[in-house]
Amino acid sequence: xxxxxxxxxxxxxxxxxxxxxxxxxxxxxxxxxxxxxxxxxxxxxxxxxxxxxxxxxxxxxxxxxxxxxxxxxxxxxxxxxxxxxxxxxxxxxxxxxxxxxxxxxxxxxxxxxxxxxxxxxxxxxxxxxxxxxxxxxxxxxxxxxxxxxxxxxxxxxxxxxxxxxxxxxxxxxxxxxxxxxxxxxxxxxxxxxxxxxxxxxxxxxxxxxxxxxxxxxxxxxxxxxxxxxxxxxxxxxxxxxxxxxxxxxxxxxxxxxxxxxxxxxxxxxxxxxxxxxxxxxxxxxxxxxxxxxxxxxxxxxxxxxxxxxxxxxxxxxxxxxxxxxxxxxxxxxxxxxxxxxxxxxxxxxxxxxxxxxxxxxxxxxxxxxxxxxxxxxxxxxxxxxxxxxxxxxxxxxxxxxxxxxxxxxxxxxxxxxxxxxxxxxxxxxxxxxxxxxxxxxxxxxxxxxxxxxxxxxxxxxxxxxxxxxxxxxxxxxxxxxxxxxxxxxxxxxxxxxxxxxxxxxxxxxxxxxxxxxxxxxxxxxxxxxxxxxxxxxxxxxxxxxxxxxxxxxxx
Amino acid sequence: xxxxxxxxxxxxxxxxxxxxxxxxxxxxxxxxxxxxxxxxxxxxxxxxxxxx
Numbered sequence: 001x002x003x004x005x006x007x008x009x010x011x012x013x014x015x016x017x018x019x020x021x022x023x024x025x026x027x028x029x030x031x032x033x034x035x036x037x038x039x040x041x042x043x044x045x046x047x048x049x050x051x052x053x054x055x056x057x058x059x060x061x062x063x064x065x066x067x068x069x070x071x072x073x074x075x076x077x078x079x080x081x082x083x084x085x086x087x088x089x090x091x092x093x094x095x096x097x098x099x100x101x102x103x104x105x106x107x108x109x110x111x112x113x114x115x116x117x118x119x120x121x122x123x124x125x126x127x128x129x130x131x132x133x134x135x136x137x138x139x140x141x142x143x144x145x146x147x148x149x150x151x152x153x154x155x156x157x158x159x160x161x162x163x164x165x166x167x168x169x170x171x172x173x174x175x176x177x178x179x180x181x182x183x184x185x186x187x188x189x190x191x192x193x194x195x196x197x198x199x200x201x202x203x204x205x206x207x208x209x210x211x212x213x214x215x216x217x218x219x220x221x222x223x224x225x226x227x228x229x230x231x232x233x234x235x236x237x238x239x240x241x242x243x244x245x246x247x248x249x250x251x252x253x254x255x256x257x258x259x260x261x262x263x264x265x266x267x268x269x270x271x272x273x274x275x276x277x278x279x280x281x282x283x284x285x286x287x288x289x290x291x292x293x294x295x296x297x298x299x300x301x302x303x304x305x306x307x308x309x310x311x312x313x314x315x316x317x318x319x320x321x322x323x324x325x326x327x328x329x330x331x332x333x334x335x336x337x338x339x340x341x342x343x344x345x346x347x348x349x350x351x352x353x354x355x356x357x358x359x360x361x362x363x364x365x366x367x368x369x370x371x372x373x374x375x376x377x378x379x380x381x382x383x384x385x386x387x388x389x390x391x392x393x394x395x396x397x398x399x400x401x402x403x404x405x406x407x408x409x410x411x412x413x414x415x416x417x418x419x420x421x422x423x424x425x426x427x428x429x430x431x432x433x434x435x436x437x438x439x440x441x442x443x444x445x446x447x448x449x450x451x452x453x454x455x456x457x458x459x460x461x462x463x464x465x466x467x468x469x470x471x472x473x474x475x476x477x478x479x480x481x482x483x484x485x486x487x488x489x490x491x492x493x494x495x496x497x498x499x500x501x502x503x504x505x506x507x508x509x510x511x512x513x514x515x516x517x518x519x520x521x522x523x524x525x526x527x528x529x530x531x532x533x534x535x536x537x538x539x540x541x542x543x544x545x546x547x548x549x550x551x552x553x554x555x
Numbered sequence: 556x557x558x559x560x561x562x563x564x565x566x567x568x569x570x571x572x573x574x575x576x577x578x579x580x581x582x583x584x585x586x587x588x589x590x591x592x593x594x595x596x597x598x599x600x601x602x603x604x605x606x607x
Contacts, residue, residue, distance in 0.1 A: 080558065245566055253558040307591035314595050318602060349604030353597045360594040364587065466597070474556050478604075495560060502589045 017098075019090035022152045023075075024494040029148060031509065037114050066176050074172045078165045080253075085164035093157055102151035109144035116140060190232030194219065198230045200279035201286070208287055226289030226297070228282070236278035239310055243274040246314050250321060257330045258321060266327065270317050277309040295371035304368035311364075348480050351394040352470035355387040355462035373435035378450035384458035398469070399485070399527045406530035409521040410537025413514040417542065420510035421554065432552050451555070452543045460535035463500070467515065468522045468531045471496045485526035493519055514538060556600065563596045 078086065116137035119125040125133050149158065162169050198219055205212055205221070214221050219230045247267045251258055284305065289297035322328055362383040366376035388395075431437075436444055473480040475492030497519060501512030514535075522531040546555050 242566060246562070249562050249566070253562060304587055307587045311591055311595050311598075315598055315602075318599055322602070347601065347604045349600045353601055357594060357597045357601070360590050360597070364590060364594070367587070474600075478556075499593065503593060505586075505589075 018094050018490070019086060019153075020494070021490045022093065022098075024490060026148060026152045028512075030145070033110050033114075033144075037110075037117050066180055069176045069179060070172055073175055074165075074168060077168055077172070078161070081168070082165045086161070089157055089160055089164070092160075093153055096154065099151045099154075102147050106144055106147035106151055109140045109147055112140040113137060113144050190235050190237060193235035193237060194230055194232045197235050197275075197279050197282065200276070201230065201282045204279060204283040205286060208283075209290060222286050223290045225292070226286060226294060228286060228289070230282065234278070234282060236275045239274045239278055239306055239313075240271050242310055243270045243313055243317070246270070247317060250317065254321065257328055259327055259329045263321060263327045266317055266321055270313055273316075274309065274313050277313065278306070281305040281309060293371075296369060299372055300367045300370040304364050308364055308368060349470065349474075351391055352465045352480075354391060355384050355458070356466035358383045358387040359459065359462055371435075373433050375435070375447070377454070378447065381450050381454040381458050384454070384462050388458065388461060395465075397481070398465075398529075400529040400532070401527055402529040402533040403525070405524055406521045406533035407537045409517040409530075409534040411541065413510075413517045413534065413538040414541040414545075416513050416517075417507065417510045417538065417554075418545070420507055424506060430551055430553055432550065448547070452540075452547075455539040455543050456536050460532050460539060464518065464522075464528060464532045464535055467496045467500050468519055469528045471499075472519065472522075485528065486523050488519070488523055559596050559599050559603070562599075563592050566592060 116133055119133055120130075120137055195216075198216065198221060201221055202212065202214055205223075209223055211224060212221070213223060213227055220227050221230060222228055244267065247270050251263055251266070285297045285301055288301055320327060322330065359380050362380050366374060366379050370376060436447060439447075470480060472488050472492045473483040473485070475489045475495070476483045476487055493516070497512050497515035500515035501508040501510070504511030504514075518531040518534045521534040522528055524530065542554055545551055
């Protein structure tokens, strides 16, 4: 266990700057800089320019994927497998100040990198100057990363992390290289796989409709009313790849609970089911289109059905691995599942997470059933309100009270939201959606009313119960009711805020900052009500801003 | 819970490679990735929490 990573009770007054806070600060610094510079980074603009610059255009995106993938794998396994070593390193780094000289050097390097990015990606440099500027761009980027890393933690401690985690860096590097190569070469398998998918869809379709139109040469399949081309990208590989990763990682992480080699059967079973569900997805898409709902088929259903299938298979995998006595050695049986499974009284995770999970699940289903506008959005409000009502007795111990601080944080988060939106220029169109504008005033007013009610009431309550009420404390103990509400760990604070931000799409960084502000609102007095009101204030101001100034892109 | 978060981090990392193609109508839409992963990780927390 990492003392300064998993912190301690009432840690709000502890100013120690251990390993995790440093890594978090470094990540945020890099993320902000990348965000600012990414305004100019468009690899497609470089591919045609040849030389070193063309190489950057071709491999830039893969390099970023590789770096992110390396960081994800290395940090995860280093934390899970080498906690003791990281604890020791964290103790050593605690008393050391951030090296301001190196930080200044980092700032200079990133300024050069930003300027070179502007010159190269904006096509402001050409001829013989392109090569040297590209070299400066590359070197300044590398220097920026290295100087930033060494500013937050001395070189020797970085070396110790590498040393104390054994060959993890090498395995991680191999895994990333393998993933890049496999990702590239897997496209070779798309063609035969899509032919099998084509045959499966044709068979399934025959069960529901007659007069199928099929052209194996062009891979077109459908009916006289609606047909699709089964492209190689739709061959089912993406879902199969994800369920493969999910299955392998699950069996590795929870290997103590699994009965091997039987449990290995779950991997091919998951892969086959996922593959078949992709064929079912395409069949469903054609049937929906054939029924006349063409825009639903090609809109929401197409983009959501894959994830719904993945979630269903992953959940089934987890249940089977944990509950089927033939596969598990934990003693949890199917009989146990038959016990009062809806009773959340002994499960704080259900109490705090179910309203939020309900919103996510209903959101996915309603999005799948929608065209280009989410008419079914009010269902999210009713589903979340229903979940909160169902669990209302379990919230008896929750402190809903609040003072001035929560609303103040909400206003600040709103200002940050607008600032980031202006900076990133996320606007696609400001006008009210055509579907909403074209309907009757009564329907429009009803839809807007439920949209506002969800934004100001159910969403803040559900999200704050999940992120600030449950997850932050869950990082301290599995028994969250025993954890004082003002307690937190830097790890928990960082991960919950990042997860919260990622759920907010393009404005993910504003989401992270908003998450930190809501957490501050909670931790100051230990009242979840403060965080809920902060969140509700932000959403209410955003709703007013959208409606009063016609800024519909923010919804 | 660290294991569940670790799983999601790895799956999110893997999804970068799975969704490396820029197909106009992908099987797995990148826009819904965060919600889908949040849903499955939350569901796993609830399922595992029931056994405490």
